[in-house]
Amino acid sequence: MITIVVLIALVLVGGLAALNAGRSDPIFMLLALGLLIVSFRQLLTWPDDERRRYGLTPSDEQFAPLQQRIQRLAVQVGLPRSPILLITAEEYDVRVFGSWRRWYIGMDRQLAERFLTAIDNPQQAQSVDAVLVHELFHFRHNDNIWMGLARSLLRNGLILNLWFGCLIIGMVMLANLAQDNFFANYSPDQLAQTFNQILAGQGGDLAYTLFGSQEEFERIRDQAQHISFSQTIWNIVLNIFPFLLFGGILLLQFWRRFLRLREVYADAGVAQIRGEVYSLIKAIPLAGGTANSQPTNFAAWLGQGLRALRTRYLASDHDLIDRINYLHHPEQLYGVAWKYGLLSGFFVNFLNLVLVGTSAILVIGNWPLHFPVVASVILIALYLLPALVMGSLRQVFCNSLVILMITVAIYGGLVLFVLILLIGGALIDPAFVNEGLELAVNAFIWYSGPATEPLVEDTWGLLREVALINLLQIPTLIMVIGGSVALLATLIRRMLTWYGMPQIERRLMRAVVILILLVAAFVGLAILPPISDLILRRAPLSLPSLWFWAGATIGMLGCLAFGIWFLRQDRRYAGRCPHCSAIVPGPYMFGRRCDNPACNQALHPWLEAHYRVEAQP
Amino acid sequence: MSRTARTIGLTCWAILGFNFILAAIVAGWQFSAEQMTFLLLLAGYLIVSIFIFPAILAIIYRSSFNYWWIWTALIGLWILGGVGNQLQGQVPGWLSLLGSLIFFGSWVALLVGAGVVLFQRDIALPLIGTLSLVFVWVATITWWVRGDLIAEMLGIMLGTPGTGDGIFWLAVLLSSIVCLLPIAIVGFCVTTVRAIRREIRGNTLPAVAPVQTESASTSNH
Numbered sequence: 010m011i012t013i014v015v016l017i018a019l020v021l022v023g024g025l026a027a028l029n030a031g032r033s034d035p036i037f038m039l040l041a042l043g044l045l046i047v048s049f050r051q052l053l054t055w056p057d058d059e060r061r062r063y064g065l066t067p068s069d070e071q072f073a074p075l076q077q078r079i080q081r082l083a084v085q086v087g088l089p090r091s092p093i094l095l096i097t098a099e100e101y102d103v104r105v106f107g108s109w110r111r112w113y114i115g116m117d118r119q120l121a122e123r124f125l126t127a128i129d130n131p132q133q134a135q136s137v138d139a140v141l142v143h144e145l146f147h148f149r150h151n152d153n154i155w156m157g158l159a160r161s162l163l164r165n166g167l168i169l170n171l172w173f174g175c176l177i178i179g180m181v182m183l184a185n186l187a188q189d190n191f192f193a194n195y196s197p198d199q200l201a202q203t204f205n206q207i208l209a210g211q212g213g214d215l216a217y218t219l220f221g222s223q224e225e226f227e228r229i230r231d232q233a234q235h236i237s238f239s240q241t242i243w244n245i246v247l248n249i250f251p252f253l254l255f256g257g258i259l260l261l262q263f264w265r266r267f268l269r270l271r272e273v274y275a276d277a278g279v280a281q282i283r284g285e286v287y288s289l290i291k292a293i294p295l296a297g298g299t300a301n302s303q304p305t306n307f308a309a310w311l312g313q314g315l316r317a318l319r320t321r322y323l324a325s326d327h328d329l330i331d332r333i334n335y336l337h338h339p340e341q342l343y344g345v346a347w348k349y350g351l352l353s354g355f356f357v358n359f360l361n362l363v364l365v366g367t368s369a370i371l372v373i374g375n376w377p378l379h380f381p382v383v384a385s386v387i388l389i390a391l392y393l394l395p396a397l398v399m400g401s402l403r404q405v406f407c408n409s410l411v412i413l414m415i416t417v418a419i420y421g422g423l424v425l426f427v428l429i430l431l432i433g434g435a436l437i438d439p440a441f442v443n444e445g446l447e448l449a450v451n452a453f454i455w456y457s458g459p460a461t462e463p464l465v466e467d468t469w470g471l472l473r474e475v476a477l478i479n480l481l482q483i484p485t486l487i488m489v490i491g492g493s494v495a496l497l498a499t500l501i502r503r504m505l506t507w508y509g510m511p512q513i514e515r516r517l518m519r520a521v522v523i524l525i526l527l528v529a530a531f532v533g534l535a536i537l538p539p540i541s542d543l544i545l546r547r548a549p550l551s552l553p554s555l556w557f558w559a560g561a562t563i564g565m566l567g568c569l570a571f572g573i574w575f576l577r578q579d580r581r582y583a584g585r586c587p588h589c590s591a592i593v594p595g596p597y598m599f600g601r602r603c604d605n606p607a608c609n610q611a612l613h614p615w616l617e618a619h620y621r622v623e624a625q626p
Numbered sequence: 627m628s629r630t631a632r633t634i635g636l637t638c639w640a641i642l643g644f645n646f647i648l649a650a651i652v653a654g655w656q657f658s659a660e661q662m663t664f665l666l667l668l669a670g671y672l673i674v675s676i677f678i679f680p681a682i683l684a685i686i687y688r689s690s691f692n693y694w695w696i697w698t699a700l701i702g703l704w705i706l707g708g709v710g711n712q713l714q715g716q717v718p719g720w721l722s723l724l725g726s727l728i729f730f731g732s733w734v735a736l737l738v739g740a741g742v743v744l745f746q747r748d749i750a751l752p753l754i755g756t757l758s759l760v761f762v763w764v765a766t767i768t769w770w771v772r773g774d775l776i777a778e779m780l781g782i783m784l785g786t787p788g789t790g791d792g793i794f795w796l797a798v799l800l801s802s803i804v805c806l807l808p809i810a811i812v813g814f815c816v817t818t819v820r821a822i823r824r825e826i827r828g829n830t831l832p833a834v835a836p837v838q839t840e841s842a843s844t845s846n847h
Contacts, residue, residue: 053824054748109825110825111829176759182766183769187775187776190777194776
């Protein structure tokens with residue numbers, strides 16, 4: 010979840026910042042900064058907004074048993090603080106929301122009353138506890154923060170870009186109208202005469218202070234008359250449109266999946282804490298049992314339609330059957346590799362299209378492989394974690410290969426599509442390609458006028474160059490991503506043999522995530538720059554700046570420090586039983602026990618959750 | 627009303643009274659040029675304090691901005707005052723002056739009201755976004771429809787007959803937005819700081835609301 014949110018943030022904020030490439034005014038940098046500030050701020054004000062929106066008020070004495078139950082279960086789940094129960098008279102079901110230090114569980118009064126009645130019955134009380142533990146696990150996984158941030162980023166990214174587009178188009182049109190009038194009707198000399206009527210003797214000074222000398226005025230007028238305002242507006246539309254389009258697709262297509270993932274992880278928490286999930290499965294109708302009423306008028310009908318649309322695309326209620334299925338068959342959680350490959354492939358390529366479809370390409374174009382490689386390495390490594398834990402090497406190999414091939418196929422498909430379009434166009438009429446390229450170039454240059462000379466002299470030569478650069482990227486992607494994932498799989502597998510590590514249940518997965526990020530950073534900083542230089546036929550390391558070397562040095566030092574730490578941990582804890590300190594040789598296997606017959610304890614008990622799905626007979 | 631609010635209110639009324647006395651002195655007596663300059667400065671003070679007066683009143687009675695009819699009344703006064711101001715030369719001078727005073731007074735009160743609402747509710751960001759769009763597009767469309775606005779502005783500055791007619795309300799709208807934007811930005815900063823403070827404080831609501839006792843409920847009456 011964190012990775013996905015970070016990727017979204019990187020693309021939306023980084024993409025906006027990269028739009029500033031080649032511009033002296035920091036307008037897009039400010040927009041990127043604004044997006045970050047507004048999104049974080051929205052997370053901070055979320056509790057108040059939610060309370061105001063649904064009329065949620067602190068539970069009174071009537072619901073004290075429920076609040077006390079939440080407090081008791083929060084301790085059991087290991088939360089540093091207990092969320093506050095809020096009640097509303099509106100239709101609300103049960104939801105958690107909050108920021109870093111303000112946690113709330115919201116519930117509609119009808120449901121809270123049902124819960125109150127249920128806790129008097131020992132069997133039904135189990136179900137209430139299961140629901141509450143499920144909700145509390147959202148706080149333990151920081152779902153409120155990450156989902157809140159992802160939602161704010163996507164929503165604000167859309168709104169901010171739309172607003173900015175409307176504002177800047179209006180400003181360009183105003184500038185166009187003003188310059189038409191101004192340069193046609195006024196000059197500093199004329200204005201000096203006019204101002205002299207108001208401020209006798211000082212009009213000239215005022216006019217020349219405001220508009221410069223007559224010569225300077227004429228120079229600016231000539232420059233301004235060469236600006237094509239229609240091209241400027243075209244440029245704005247083309248820069249903003251990809252953010253709107255792909256941001257919208259991400260919101261509609263991936264949001265529900267994020268929500269489902271969140272719910273499934275919370276369900277896993279219930280299984281881990283309670284040792285059974287039957288009470289949770291039984292409780293789902295109890296929690297979500299709001300009856301659908303028939304609309305009585307047009308407004309009600311419209312409201313119900315909008316709610317249905319929201320549920321279809323943005324809410325998680327639709328996935329209840331899936332959730333119950335995963336509780337029965339947790340191994341199916343991540344789905345088959347090809348489905349995950351399609352999902353992650355589209356995700357990575359959509360985000361990549363946001364970057365390459367705008368002026369950000371002026372920066373990203375120098376490093377075309379960085380985003381797809383780094384994002385794919387991280388997503389594939391995260392997907393492989395369960396397979397690595399389960400210890401199936403064959404599954405790890407097959408799954409990585411399938412996901413890698415699908416991701417690269419989508420990338421390659423897009424590249425081929427553009428190439429076919431260009432070559433087809435050139436076959437029909439080379440001038441058509443030239444016009445298309447000119448249009449594309451105009452999309453990335455601000456305040457431009459029409460080109461006086463053709464941009465492309467040799468169309469076929471350019472197409473050969475473009476085809477070579479783009480087609481070379483495909484095998485490079487396969488090799489770099491494949492190599493990085495293989496390295497990660499080997500290291501993670503080795504880390505899984507650190508049985509003797511103290512507090513391993515908390516430290517190991519944190520170390521694995523750091524390892525994945527470090528390998529991704531290493532690939533981005535050390536492996537991809539020379540490869541990009543080679544593909545783009547630049548002098549080796551010709552582009553890197555001082556910032557690049559500073560980043561690369563820090564990255565290398567980080568990798569070195571992690572390497573030393575890794576070797577020390579490996580020497581100290583690998584293949585050592587945490588219970589009897591006996592040596593346990595051989596590779597990691599899921600559910601493995603100590604070889605010492607006197608000990609025979611599970612080496613990684615924290616990785617196993619034993620729970621019942623069916624009710625006890 | 628608290629003692630401070632009452633004191634501020636009484637002081638305001640006293641300033642207003644003093645202003646009327648000053649106005650009577652300036653209008654009724656003959657003075658030398660030096661004395662006249664001094665009195666003109668006093669008249670400037672008079673005009674400024676007349677505009678500050680509704681602002682202070684609006685701050686003291688800020689809770690009244692929770693009622694829609696206060697807003698309607700102020701907007702009504704603002705429009706009526708604006709019409710009075712625009713009818714300069716066609717109606718008696720005192721009526722036009724009264725219109726102008728009402729116009730500026732209600733405008734100041736409306737701005738204060740907007741500030742009050744912005745500090746109470748977290749609506750600064752949508753307001754900033756909407757106002758900036760309205761500003762740019764109103765200016766663009768007006769320019770498109772009316773043509774050279776620079777000439778209109780120069781005409782107003784030079785008092786050229788036939789220029790600037792009808793542009794009054796555009797100028798009022800745009801300058802209102804220009805005044806509102808900084809208020810909205812300050813409102814945004816204030817509500818952000820408030821949200822950060824709330825966050826630092828953590829869960830501030832009582833976990834279980836205390837039962838309202840008999841004595842507590844009676845003491846409220």
